Every structure is written in C-alpha cells, then in structure tokens.
Amino acid sequence: MSEDIAYHEYDVLVIGAGGAGLRAAIEAAEGGLKTAVLGKSLLGKAHTVMAEGGVAAALGNVDPQDGWETHFYDTMRSGHFVSDYRMAEIHAKESPDRVLELEYWGAVFDRTPEGKIMQRPFGAHTFRRLAHVGDRTGKELIRTLEQKLMTLDVDVFQEITATKLFKDQDRVAGCIAYYRDDGRFAVFTAKAVVIATGGWGKAYKVTSNSWESTGDGAALAFRAGAELADMEMVQFHPTGMTWPPGARGILVTEGVRGEGGLLFNSEGERFMEKYDPARKELSSRDVVARGIYKEVKAGRGTPHGGAWLDITHKGAAFIKRKLPGMYEQLLSLADVDITKSHFEVAPTIHYTMGGLRVEAQTGATSVPGLFAAGECAAGLHGANRLGGNSLSDILVFGRRAGAGAMEYAKNAKMPKIDGAEVQAEMQRVLAPLARTEGENPYRLHEELQEIMANHVGIERNGPSLEAGLQKMQELRERTEHMQAKGSRQFNPGWHGVFDVQNMTLLSEAILRGAIARKESRGAQWRTDFPDEMEDQGRVNYVQRLTDHGIEVRPEPVPQMPEELAALFKRGVAPGLANSARKE
Amino acid sequence: MAQTAESLQPTKRKSHSLPYWVEPTFTVVALGLFGLYTLWLVFFQSSGQFHNYLSPFFSPTESWGIKVLPAIWVLWSPLLFRATCYYYRKEIYRGFFHDPVSCAVPESRKYYFGETRFPFNWANLHRWFWYVAVIVLVFLWIDAVQAFIFNGHFGIGLGSIIMLINVSLLTAYTFSCHAFRHLIGGGSQKFSCSDGRPTTRYKWWNRVSTWNENHGTYAWVSMFFVWFTDVYIRLLMNGVIHDVRFF
Amino acid sequence: MPDEITLSVYRGDKSGGQEVEFKVPMQTGMVVLDALHFIQAHDAPDLAVRWNCKAAHCGSCSAEINGSPKLLCKTRVDDYVGEVIHVRPMHSFPVIKDLVTDVSWNYEKLRQVPAFQPAIKAPFTLQQRDVDRIQEFRNCIECFLCQNICHVLRDHDAKDRYWGPRLMIRIAELEMHPLDTGDRLELLKGAAGVGMCNITKCCTVVCPQGIDITDNGIIPLKERVADVYWDPLGGLVRKLHK
Known part of the structure; x- marks a missing residue:
C-alpha cells in the first residue's frame, strides 16, 4: 500500500488523555524520558471533565480524625471486599499528596475558613473527605494536569485513535493509530505503553458517560493478551436525568443528596427509609440505585420511570450557591427550576469498576511493558466504587503507572514492530470504507445498547444472561462486517466502527463475568442468587482472550495482612474508634 | 413541573431580542446630540448661572487667571474622562467606528490596530482623567451645597434638588469606574491579611465592584442629567420658567 | 409542536462547501446536537461534528447557529420554532470538515x-x-x-x-x-x-x-x-x- 505513514519512537507512550493518562505522562516526562500522549479528543475534553463532586483524600482538613486507615476502611467496605487491598492501601495513603501536588501546580480548590482545602461529605464516606471546586472538580483537575503537561517536553497527539497494540515477542512494542481529521496513519514504537482510556459506559444507552467511553484501550490490551478482572461490576449512579429524551442519563450529582435532597416515589413515600433506614438517601450507590429500580418495578415510579428528587426545602439561595451547575443544567435542558419543584431521576450507567488486571505498585498488566491506570484498570473499587474515589484513583495510579512504565523503559531496548502486521492492520481499518455494503455502525451500536439494557442491567438472572451472551456473540460476528460511507476525512461513521467493535468485545466480557459470579455483591444483583456469599464470593473473575474465545477463571482475592484485617474487626471506622478511645 | 403535559405545548421559548443596529444607533444619536449641545454652549454661551444655581458645564467659575472660553475651562476633563471610560469606549467603537457594530456582524474595514496606537492608546490614561474628574466633582458638590443657600438662608428649590441629584449621579458614575476599581483594590494580588481577615483594599474593591456593575447605567443617566440640569438653569436664566421653592 | 424541523447544515472542507438541508423528527426538549445525531444515524453517517459530554461541561461542540456562536448541546431546537436552523462551523478557525474546525x-x-x-x-x-x-x-x-x-x-x-x-x-x-x-x-x-x-x-x-x-x-x-x-x-x- 502506498500510504504516507508517520513513524514515531518514544520511551513511554500513553494512550488516553484523561486524568490518568496526563498524570502518567507528567511522571514519565519529569523523569526525563521521551514521552507522548494520544487522545481521541482535543486536549482537556476527556471524560474526567465531567466529574463533579470532588476528589477523595484523607487530608483531615475539616474532620481531623480522618486518616488513611479510615479511607482504606471505607473503600474496602464499599467494594464489598473484592478490591485489591494493596491498591486500596496505596490509594488511601497517597491521595492527600496527589491533591496537594495539584494545588502546587495551580489548581484552586474551595477553601475552609482557616484557609485550607475544603472537604465535603459524600455517600458512604465516614468523614467529610472530598476536596472540591463547586460542582466542577473534574474540570479543575484535568485543566491543572493539562497546564502542567504544557510546561514539559511531552508530545501531545490530539484527535487520534489507536486501533491495535503490537508486540515484539512477549512484550508490547507500540501501536498503530489514525488521525481522526484526515485518516492518516501513524505508527508509534515505544519501550513501554500506558493504557489510560477510561471506561465503556457507552455500551449502555442510558449513561452519564461521554461518547469517548468505549473502552478502546482495555479492548486493545485484552486482544494483546492482557487479563481483565471484575468485568461484571458496572456501576449505576442512582440519579440520572430522565427527561427530555435527549438528556436521559445525564448525571445529577450525588451532591444534591449530599446537600439534603430527598427521594420520593409516585405515592409521596420516602422509600429509602425502607431500604437503608440508617443512611437513607446517602446510602451507597448500589443500594440507592436498586431502591429506585424496585419502586419503579412495583408500579410506584414517576411518569418517565424514575423517582422524585426534591431539594426545594433548602431554599433557592442555598441551592444556587451549592449546586450552581445542577440548577443551570436542569433549567436549560429540562425547563425545571429545582429551587421550586421536585424533578425525576433514574439510575444511569456511570462507571466500570472492572477492567485490566494490574499490579498494585506499578500498574503493570500481564503483558510485559504494558501498564494501565484509571477507569480502564480494575482492582481499587471492587464491587462498588465510592464517590470521589475515581479522581483520586487517576491521580495516584496514573502517577504509579507512569513511574512503572518509566522504570521498565529505562531498562529496556527499543522493540521492533513487524511491518507485515502494520500493513494487515491498515487493511483491516480501511476495509469498512471499501465495502459497498455492510452493517451500519450506528445501528449495531443501538442493538448493542439494547442487549445490554435487557440482559445485563441492574437486575440480572442466569437465563437472561445466557440469552444475552448468545445475542452478543452473534452481534460480535456482525461487527466484523461494518460499512462506513464517505471518506477518511473526519468521518464519525467510520470512527464508530472501531468503537462498536471494542464495546462488543468488552460487553461480552461483562456478560461472562456476570454469568460466572453466582451471587449478588455490590453492583452485581442476581435475582436467582440474591445473597452475598461470604466465602466463595471473595474471588475476582479473571478473563483472558485465547484463540478459542474468552476464558473465565476465579482468582481468590489477595488476603490482607493481620494489621489491615484488624481494622475491620472493631465494627466501626478506625477514625471513629480512635476518637472514641481518646474520649 | 416541566414533565407535565402543559409544558410540552409548542411554545417559542425565547423572544428574539431587538435588531442589532438599535444599540449602536442609539449611541450615535445620544452622543451626537449631546456633542452638538456642548458645542453650542462652548461657542454661544458665556455663563450658566442663575442666582445660586450653577450649571455643571460652567463650574468652577474661578479660572485663576487662565483665559479660555468659560465652557472649555472645565469641559475638557469630564469629556476626556468619559471618552476614555471603559463603558463609553465600547459604545463608541461599536456606534461610531463599527469595530464591530454588533457581535458577529462582519466589519468592512480591513485596517485595525485596536488601542495600540495614537489616539486610542490614550485610553490607558483613563486613571489620570479620573483624578481630574474627582477634583471637578469637589467643585460640583460645593455648587450643590450652594444651591441650597438662598441669600444666606437655607432653602429648597426644584433647582436645588436637580443639582443634588445631578452631582449624586456624577459621583456614582465616577466612583463606579473600572480604573478606580483597579486602583482601590483590584490591583492587589492578595485580599486577606495574615490572620485571615479581609484587607481594607478588598472591602473597598468588593464595594466598588458592585457599583461597577451599573457603570453603564450611571454613564447614560448622569450624562442625561447634566444636560437636563443645564437646560433647567438656562430656562430660568431666560425667564422661560420659574423655579419652584418648596421651603 | 411541529412534527418535523428543518436543519440546514454546512457540509464541506477546506476546499469549500455549502449548506445542505435535512428534515429531522421533532422530539420534546431536543437540542441541536440531538438533531445532528439523528442526521448522522439516518442520512449522513459521515457528517463531522465534534462533541464529547453533551452536558455543557467539555466545550467541544462549538458552532454557529443562525449566526450566533453557541454550544450545540445546550441550544434547544424549540428556540427556533418556525425557522430553519442554520448550523455552521466556527468562523474564525479553518474548517477541517463540516462543523469541525482546526482550533x-x-x-x-x-x-x-x-x-x-x-x-x-x-x-x-x-x-x-x-x-x-x-x-x-x-x-x-x-x-x-x-x-x-x-x-x-x-x-x-x-x-x-x-x-x-x-x-x-x-x-x-x-x-x-x-x-x-x-x-x-x-x-x-x-x-x-x-x-x-x-x-x-x-x-x-x-x-x-x-x-x-x-x-x-x-x-x-x-x-x-x-x-x-x-x-x-x-x-x-x-x-x-x-
């Protein structure tokens, strides 16, 4: 093929330009390595920008009893004890430093009266822990990282899509990508590759995720031999918008409930009193989402299939000060003035807890030279993520994956990419444009979303999951034959082909994980196995792609050492226990 | 509630605003008429005093031996203060220079250098004209007080009230100025003392900031009132009307 | 409410282009970006438009709607009842394709x-x-x-x-x-x-x-x-x- 291909060589190549990717690139570049970042969108537009509530870090600025032990305790409990305790420990210990580092780089958090970084309460956090900037914390975080990155010698490739990872023997060797604006190819050879491409919420129709959340990196790494874990754990956020149709799924921040919002069913009953009498609306996300779902199923849903969320009792001035983004969002998109009236909310797909199986210290996957961090990696959040832990996750493990990749690259030689493989991949990528007939990627995406909604939503059961898997395998077969009309120039139909292929692969893994886990735990709720199995449930379902398809195997959760396990024996959060002792 | 059937009715959600040329045309007409009136005063009127009422165009009357046309003696400073005012600059560039006449309306002129060259870079001297405007304001306040003293006795006439309103509006306009907002506190980088309490400059900046939001309104209203005050006094001088005494 | 709305969308690249009309079924509360997605899924799969979050957080979907610069995800279609909605790329930056510009x-x-x-x-x-x-x-x-x-x-x-x-x-x-x-x-x-x-x-x-x-x-x-x-x-x- 007489293609004009750009060839690049880097020590560390980061795929994904969200918070985790940028943090990894900063680490590698500050270590003096030649580093590049690839992003599907413009710089600073990644899904990180949508995080609203805050970044969880046990700074103890407003609740001095808080400390890493309590943050660790909250994370493990909310993850229903299938999290990797080593990740949870590192995360709890390092998040405060990562937050302060952001402040040093120019982030401007809200302040306490003493002039420290302000922290707010959130569902299932024992203490007020979320450092924040109004309801736009994610934007502050990604902007700061973007601005820090600009001071370093890092090559940023914007609007470029990686389609395949190459290997040199066992180790990763780089990737091929195409520029979205004109369809040119670029081949990146790299000693180490960091995957930081986020989640795959777009496999579902009703989701708070942006279009980018198609799981590209996880799918690429999976095909390259890396292992996935906990794929069945997909978080429903309890409160997404339900109306108008175009806005369905858009997030209503947990902050509304944090600031006092109450949930009611169509009969005016405050139903969370039934499902979690102690914490009510501020229970963990899996419990609240299931509560709303059950009310709707029992016929007590609102006109568009949700629950009423009401914060009018807090008064207009308070709402506009604390939740300016939400006030504006509902007013402009749904014509609802939340200071005057209640509004409908329903669960929306929010986060994928599962993903690439990584080593806690370095973010290394099972493929040498390949690292992963952020939402595309598994381990920290287990069966249910705590609000605010994703922003701290990308900072802590973005940095660690960057450092891990740097150490690996320092001791590695530049790998070789096989030219024939490059040619073959280019042909595969261009094939949809050459086809005169074939499947429509937009249509297949809709079908995918329908299968996911019908077979592996909030409520799951064996026969339905099996039927879903059957359909998904048929769909995956059809995704090989998609057609894209038009040219290589900025062609969303063509781009969609690879998004759909990646999502169907990962969706099959979600179904297989959900089938394998024969219990209910956190986000996985099976009506045929409604109970959490104390012992046989404490495993991670690990998946590998072989020539015969996806293989699933259970791996026991790593055992906590004695001093960590002891934290859970008092039956009360460490911070509370310590302060009680002092009194 | 938006989700009820009522709100799904086909309604046009927003009424479209006025045509784009209304605002620049108003600017040209208003400033143009004011300019013509001022020229008429400069060339054809030598005073603006009716007993204890003094037109703002002719204050102060004392010229300390400097010989210029009476109106010019004071007029240059408020005129330059207004001409370099951040609010008027916007209206003037839009109305008179079509740079741009309104947002997203194409411009015909190719050449543009903004405020980087003479005479437009003189806008940077705004603060100096502000200093002078404050001095003039002191005289205007003296005049306003004089307007309440009729032959050595306190009294209130319609003219006294008009002059008081006039000087109040001019004060509001002068102290809501962007340059003043910067000088009083906006220029400082830190707003808190080491004990966490607000600095005096912060308190002032905060106060001036709220006034500054209405700077444009004060600009127009005070200009109109200066004109109105002069007209009122001139009508008294010519015996067309008689002042109303309340007290 | 009308059943259908008409959008006139700029199609072209750096060598030039013109507006093309599309009919889109009207849906309650629809924003202009929703209408463009409908066009992509049904009439013009290669219609280029930049967008990410669809919630006015990311600032990707900037364009000009009936001459005013706006975010496509925040502009309601029912603001333009009875009008053709003209959607054009940002004027100040070179067009890459359709509504996508080089920023x-x-x-x-x-x-x-x-x-x-x-x-x-x-x-x-x-x-x-x-x-x-x-x-x-x-x-x-x-x-x-x-x-x-x-x-x-x-x-x-x-x-x-x-x-x-x-x-x-x-x-x-x-x-x-x-x-x-x-x-x-x-x-x-x-x-x-x-x-x-x-x-x-x-x-x-x-x-x-x-x-x-x-x-x-x-x-x-x-x-x-x-x-x-x-x-x-x-x-x-x-x-x-x-």
Whole structure:
C-alpha cells in the first residue's frame, strides 16, 4: 500500500488523555524520558471533565480524625471486599499528596475558613473527605494536569485513535493509530505503553458517560493478551436525568443528596427509609440505585420511570450557591427550576469498576511493558466504587503507572514492530470504507445498547444472561462486517466502527463475568442468587482472550495482612474508634 | 413541573431580542446630540448661572487667571474622562467606528490596530482623567451645597434638588469606574491579611465592584442629567420658567 | 409542536462547501446536537461534528447557529420554532470538515503562557475571597466561542497580534493568583496584545459559562499594563512601598 505513514519512537507512550493518562505522562516526562500522549479528543475534553463532586483524600482538613486507615476502611467496605487491598492501601495513603501536588501546580480548590482545602461529605464516606471546586472538580483537575503537561517536553497527539497494540515477542512494542481529521496513519514504537482510556459506559444507552467511553484501550490490551478482572461490576449512579429524551442519563450529582435532597416515589413515600433506614438517601450507590429500580418495578415510579428528587426545602439561595451547575443544567435542558419543584431521576450507567488486571505498585498488566491506570484498570473499587474515589484513583495510579512504565523503559531496548502486521492492520481499518455494503455502525451500536439494557442491567438472572451472551456473540460476528460511507476525512461513521467493535468485545466480557459470579455483591444483583456469599464470593473473575474465545477463571482475592484485617474487626471506622478511645 | 403535559405545548421559548443596529444607533444619536449641545454652549454661551444655581458645564467659575472660553475651562476633563471610560469606549467603537457594530456582524474595514496606537492608546490614561474628574466633582458638590443657600438662608428649590441629584449621579458614575476599581483594590494580588481577615483594599474593591456593575447605567443617566440640569438653569436664566421653592 | 424541523447544515472542507438541508423528527426538549445525531444515524453517517459530554461541561461542540456562536448541546431546537436552523462551523478557525474546525492555534498559544510560579510549597493557606475571582476564570471550558466571536480574530484575523479572550483569561487567572510570582505584563503588552482588545464585550456575551471576561479579566489586565507603562507616578509609589 502506498500510504504516507508517520513513524514515531518514544520511551513511554500513553494512550488516553484523561486524568490518568496526563498524570502518567507528567511522571514519565519529569523523569526525563521521551514521552507522548494520544487522545481521541482535543486536549482537556476527556471524560474526567465531567466529574463533579470532588476528589477523595484523607487530608483531615475539616474532620481531623480522618486518616488513611479510615479511607482504606471505607473503600474496602464499599467494594464489598473484592478490591485489591494493596491498591486500596496505596490509594488511601497517597491521595492527600496527589491533591496537594495539584494545588502546587495551580489548581484552586474551595477553601475552609482557616484557609485550607475544603472537604465535603459524600455517600458512604465516614468523614467529610472530598476536596472540591463547586460542582466542577473534574474540570479543575484535568485543566491543572493539562497546564502542567504544557510546561514539559511531552508530545501531545490530539484527535487520534489507536486501533491495535503490537508486540515484539512477549512484550508490547507500540501501536498503530489514525488521525481522526484526515485518516492518516501513524505508527508509534515505544519501550513501554500506558493504557489510560477510561471506561465503556457507552455500551449502555442510558449513561452519564461521554461518547469517548468505549473502552478502546482495555479492548486493545485484552486482544494483546492482557487479563481483565471484575468485568461484571458496572456501576449505576442512582440519579440520572430522565427527561427530555435527549438528556436521559445525564448525571445529577450525588451532591444534591449530599446537600439534603430527598427521594420520593409516585405515592409521596420516602422509600429509602425502607431500604437503608440508617443512611437513607446517602446510602451507597448500589443500594440507592436498586431502591429506585424496585419502586419503579412495583408500579410506584414517576411518569418517565424514575423517582422524585426534591431539594426545594433548602431554599433557592442555598441551592444556587451549592449546586450552581445542577440548577443551570436542569433549567436549560429540562425547563425545571429545582429551587421550586421536585424533578425525576433514574439510575444511569456511570462507571466500570472492572477492567485490566494490574499490579498494585506499578500498574503493570500481564503483558510485559504494558501498564494501565484509571477507569480502564480494575482492582481499587471492587464491587462498588465510592464517590470521589475515581479522581483520586487517576491521580495516584496514573502517577504509579507512569513511574512503572518509566522504570521498565529505562531498562529496556527499543522493540521492533513487524511491518507485515502494520500493513494487515491498515487493511483491516480501511476495509469498512471499501465495502459497498455492510452493517451500519450506528445501528449495531443501538442493538448493542439494547442487549445490554435487557440482559445485563441492574437486575440480572442466569437465563437472561445466557440469552444475552448468545445475542452478543452473534452481534460480535456482525461487527466484523461494518460499512462506513464517505471518506477518511473526519468521518464519525467510520470512527464508530472501531468503537462498536471494542464495546462488543468488552460487553461480552461483562456478560461472562456476570454469568460466572453466582451471587449478588455490590453492583452485581442476581435475582436467582440474591445473597452475598461470604466465602466463595471473595474471588475476582479473571478473563483472558485465547484463540478459542474468552476464558473465565476465579482468582481468590489477595488476603490482607493481620494489621489491615484488624481494622475491620472493631465494627466501626478506625477514625471513629480512635476518637472514641481518646474520649 | 416541566414533565407535565402543559409544558410540552409548542411554545417559542425565547423572544428574539431587538435588531442589532438599535444599540449602536442609539449611541450615535445620544452622543451626537449631546456633542452638538456642548458645542453650542462652548461657542454661544458665556455663563450658566442663575442666582445660586450653577450649571455643571460652567463650574468652577474661578479660572485663576487662565483665559479660555468659560465652557472649555472645565469641559475638557469630564469629556476626556468619559471618552476614555471603559463603558463609553465600547459604545463608541461599536456606534461610531463599527469595530464591530454588533457581535458577529462582519466589519468592512480591513485596517485595525485596536488601542495600540495614537489616539486610542490614550485610553490607558483613563486613571489620570479620573483624578481630574474627582477634583471637578469637589467643585460640583460645593455648587450643590450652594444651591441650597438662598441669600444666606437655607432653602429648597426644584433647582436645588436637580443639582443634588445631578452631582449624586456624577459621583456614582465616577466612583463606579473600572480604573478606580483597579486602583482601590483590584490591583492587589492578595485580599486577606495574615490572620485571615479581609484587607481594607478588598472591602473597598468588593464595594466598588458592585457599583461597577451599573457603570453603564450611571454613564447614560448622569450624562442625561447634566444636560437636563443645564437646560433647567438656562430656562430660568431666560425667564422661560420659574423655579419652584418648596421651603 | 411541529412534527418535523428543518436543519440546514454546512457540509464541506477546506476546499469549500455549502449548506445542505435535512428534515429531522421533532422530539420534546431536543437540542441541536440531538438533531445532528439523528442526521448522522439516518442520512449522513459521515457528517463531522465534534462533541464529547453533551452536558455543557467539555466545550467541544462549538458552532454557529443562525449566526450566533453557541454550544450545540445546550441550544434547544424549540428556540427556533418556525425557522430553519442554520448550523455552521466556527468562523474564525479553518474548517477541517463540516462543523469541525482546526482550533490548534489556541493550544499553541496556551503553551506559550508562562506557567504558575508559586512562591511557596503546598499546602497553601488561602482564603475563599482570595480565590473567588480566579475560580471564575478557571470555570472556562475552553470552547473557544470567545475566540470565535472576537472581532480582532474573526474579522481582522490578527492572530499574530492578539491571543484572544481565552488567553487573556488564562493570563488573568495566573496574574491574580495570590501566590504567583511570575510577571506576564511584558508579554501582555507585547506578543499577547492586550491593547488590541477594544472592550466591545462580545466575548462576554457568548461565554456559555457566564464568565465576565471583559470586566473582570481583560480590563483589570489593561489596568495592570497601565500601572507599569502609563503610570510613572504609581510605579514610583509601588517602588517606595517595596
């Protein structure tokens, strides 16, 4: 093929330009390595920008009893004890430093009266822990990282899509990508590759995720031999918008409930009193989402299939000060003035807890030279993520994956990419444009979303999951034959082909994980196995792609050492226990 | 509630605003008429005093031996203060220079250098004209007080009230100025003392900031009132009307 | 409500193009981006439009709707009942394809702004009142609608002499940070060209985040430049004060 291909060589190549990717690139570049970042969108537009509530870090600025032990305790409990305790420990210990580092780089958090970084309460956090900037914390975080990155010698490739990872023997060797604006190819050879491409919420129709959340990196790494874990754990956020149709799924921040919002069913009953009498609306996300779902199923849903969320009792001035983004969002998109009236909310797909199986210290996957961090990696959040832990996750493990990749690259030689493989991949990528007939990627995406909604939503059961898997395998077969009309120039139909292929692969893994886990735990709720199995449930379902398809195997959760396990024996959060002792 | 059937009715959600040329045309007409009136005063009127009422165009009357046309003696400073005012600059560039006449309306002129060259870079001297405007304001306040003293006795006439309103509006306009907002506190980088309490400059900046939001309104209203005050006094001088005494 | 709406969407690339009409079934509460997605899924799968979050957080979907710069995800179709909705790419940047423009110039300039130079190590002690005004600026979503509407860039294409409102806001947030020790005034007066702005405020009008770009950002920067370059007296006072 007489293609004009750009060839690049880097020590560390980061795929994904969200918070985790940028943090990894900063680490590698500050270590003096030649580093590049690839992003599907413009710089600073990644899904990180949508995080609203805050970044969880046990700074103890407003609740001095808080400390890493309590943050660790909250994370493990909310993850229903299938999290990797080593990740949870590192995360709890390092998040405060990562937050302060952001402040040093120019982030401007809200302040306490003493002039420290302000922290707010959130569902299932024992203490007020979320450092924040109004309801736009994610934007502050990604902007700061973007601005820090600009001071370093890092090559940023914007609007470029990686389609395949190459290997040199066992180790990763780089990737091929195409520029979205004109369809040119670029081949990146790299000693180490960091995957930081986020989640795959777009496999579902009703989701708070942006279009980018198609799981590209996880799918690429999976095909390259890396292992996935906990794929069945997909978080429903309890409160997404339900109306108008175009806005369905858009997030209503947990902050509304944090600031006092109450949930009611169509009969005016405050139903969370039934499902979690102690914490009510501020229970963990899996419990609240299931509560709303059950009310709707029992016929007590609102006109568009949700629950009423009401914060009018807090008064207009308070709402506009604390939740300016939400006030504006509902007013402009749904014509609802939340200071005057209640509004409908329903669960929306929010986060994928599962993903690439990584080593806690370095973010290394099972493929040498390949690292992963952020939402595309598994381990920290287990069966249910705590609000605010994703922003701290990308900072802590973005940095660690960057450092891990740097150490690996320092001791590695530049790998070789096989030219024939490059040619073959280019042909595969261009094939949809050459086809005169074939499947429509937009249509297949809709079908995918329908299968996911019908077979592996909030409520799951064996026969339905099996039927879903059957359909998904048929769909995956059809995704090989998609057609894209038009040219290589900025062609969303063509781009969609690879998004759909990646999502169907990962969706099959979600179904297989959900089938394998024969219990209910956190986000996985099976009506045929409604109970959490104390012992046989404490495993991670690990998946590998072989020539015969996806293989699933259970791996026991790593055992906590004695001093960590002891934290859970008092039956009360460490911070509370310590302060009680002092009194 | 938006989700009820009522709100799904086909309604046009927003009424479209006025045509784009209304605002620049108003600017040209208003400033143009004011300019013509001022020229008429400069060339054809030598005073603006009716007993204890003094037109703002002719204050102060004392010229300390400097010989210029009476109106010019004071007029240059408020005129330059207004001409370099951040609010008027916007209206003037839009109305008179079509740079741009309104947002997203194409411009015909190719050449543009903004405020980087003479005479437009003189806008940077705004603060100096502000200093002078404050001095003039002191005289205007003296005049306003004089307007309440009729032959050595306190009294209130319609003219006294008009002059008081006039000087109040001019004060509001002068102290809501962007340059003043910067000088009083906006220029400082830190707003808190080491004990966490607000600095005096912060308190002032905060106060001036709220006034500054209405700077444009004060600009127009005070200009109109200066004109109105002069007209009122001139009508008294010519015996067309008689002042109303309340007290 | 009409069953159907008509959109006239610009199709083309750097070699030129024209508007093409599409009919889209009307749905309650629909935004212009929804209509464009319908067109992609049914009529023109290769219609190029940049978007990410569809919730007005990311600032990707900037375009011009009936002549006004707007975010496609935030502009309701029912604002235009009885009208054809004309959707065109941003005027001030080169078209790549259809509604997608090349905004890389903005990122080049953002890289040229000297970064935050803190006086001390974190944690900082700062009061909320110290950071209020920079938080306003940091609410920017980099949609570049202000750059698009700014007549200096839009009509005079003076990108070599003025960096535009977005960059002014970036510089303002650094200059007004209580702990920043950097000095960007020479840059402001020179290459960044704050003097090119004639404060006609269209940037403030189009900002979807409601940032008071001109009054709180650009004018204070102009005054800072005046402090140093037009006010020798003030300069002397400041020197003595130090």
